[in-house]
Amino acid sequence: MADFDRRTALKGGLTVSAVGLLGTATISAADAASGVAEPKIYGTAAWNARPPGGAIEVQNHKPTYIVVHHTVEPGNVTDYTLEHAFWASRSIQNFHMDTRGWIDTGQQFTNSRGGHITEGRHRSLEILRGGTQHVLGANVGNNNSTCIGIENEGLYSKEDVTPALWDSLVKLVAYIASQYDISPEFIKGHRDFNSTECPGTVLYNRLPELRTEVGKLLGTASPKVDLPEWPLLKPGDSGPRVRTAQELLRARGFAVPVDGLFGQSTKDAVAAVAAxxxxxxxxxxxxAATDETGFLGSDVWPLIVGSGTDPRALKARLAG
Ligand SMILES: [Zn+2]
Structure with a gap:
């Protein structure tokens, strides 16, 4: 609303000093970024998408978060052509509609290893250009109303993305941030919401760099980074953070050992909490290729933290 007021004021011919009276808080990061160019995005028609299997839901609000994913399949291919990007878009849509049973591609946008950006769910591009509404997708469990998602082709648990993919990711995220007035600290990884490996540890660890690069394109100073997120712990992990999780699970009535080893009983307890x-x-x-049962991440930690523990302090301790 503040942005609208300021723009109205500007259109009304008020001077810059009058705008200043409204306070600096009204001049958001994205205001300065109104000039971020739209990168080349190929719409669903370009890659010959199937029609959606149901009505696309357009919500009358902007998304809050821009969420980075990795596709896992078809792996880290070296075919960087546009034709391959289109093939991958069709392949993902088929998987989401035929196997997942969704009405359409889950994510709003897809980014190939060759740096080609395609529209995922129908209408996502048109609605993004409008800058005021949100196409409801299926890519961040329990959070789809607030998240707009980008699937990056490949598996980034151990390997890094291609320079072309990184470049197009920066440009796409900056454009989305600009369209919706989203500040860089609201650029997130899928694992910040769900207990998943996605978008892979290597790509996830580059999110601070992504926020900085997007901030530069938006014309903001160094972006504010919020508190550490909950760590992702997986079966097979060991160490003090696993021990902390086991102590919390025991306090919730689960008979797990407090040995710092993420074994079967800890996995079963976490899976039970999730279910x-x-x-x-x-x-x-x-x-599709990964069994993530029993992963302990962002959506599970708050459920096992007892009322006697300050979640912010615990988060900071686990990150340290
Ligand atoms: Zn994901």
Whole structure:
């Protein structure tokens, strides 16, 4: 509303000093970024998408977060052509519609290893250009109303993305941030919402760099980074953070050992917490090749933290 007021004021011919009276808080990061260019984005017609299997839901609000994913499949291919990017878009749509049973591609946008950007779910490009509404997708379990998602082709648990993919990711995220007035600290990884490996540890660890680069394109100073996120712990992990999780699980009545080893009983306990609380699994369609049962991440930690623990302090301790 503040942005609207300021723009109206500007159109009304008020001077810059009058704008200043409204306070600096009204001049958001994205205001300065109104000039971020739209990168080349190929619409669903370009890659010959199937029609959606149901009505696309357009919500009358902007998304809050821009969420980075990795597709896992078809792996880290070296075919960087546009034709391959189109093929991958069709392949993902088929998987989401035929196997996941969704009405259309889950994510709003897809980014190939060759740096080609395609529209995922129908209408995503048109609605993004409008800058005021949100196409409801299926890529961040329990959070789809607030998240606009980008699937990056490949598996980035150990390997890094291609320079071309990185370049197009920066440009796409900056454009989305500009269209919706989203500040760089609201650029997130899928694992910031769900207990998933996505977008891979290597790409996830580059998100601070992504925020900085997007901030530069938006014309903001160094972006504010919020508190550490909950860590992702997986079966087979060991160490003090696993021990902390086990202590919390024991306090919730689970008979797990407090040995710092993420074994079967710890995995079973985490899976039980997730199931009991209705946490969605397999939430971005990128995890076909991976069993993520019992992963302990962002959506599970708050459920096992007792009322006597300050979550912010615990987060900071786990990150340290
Ligand atoms: Zn994901």
């Amino acid at each position: 009991r609380n209705g946490l969605e699994r397999d939430t971005c369609g990128a995890t």
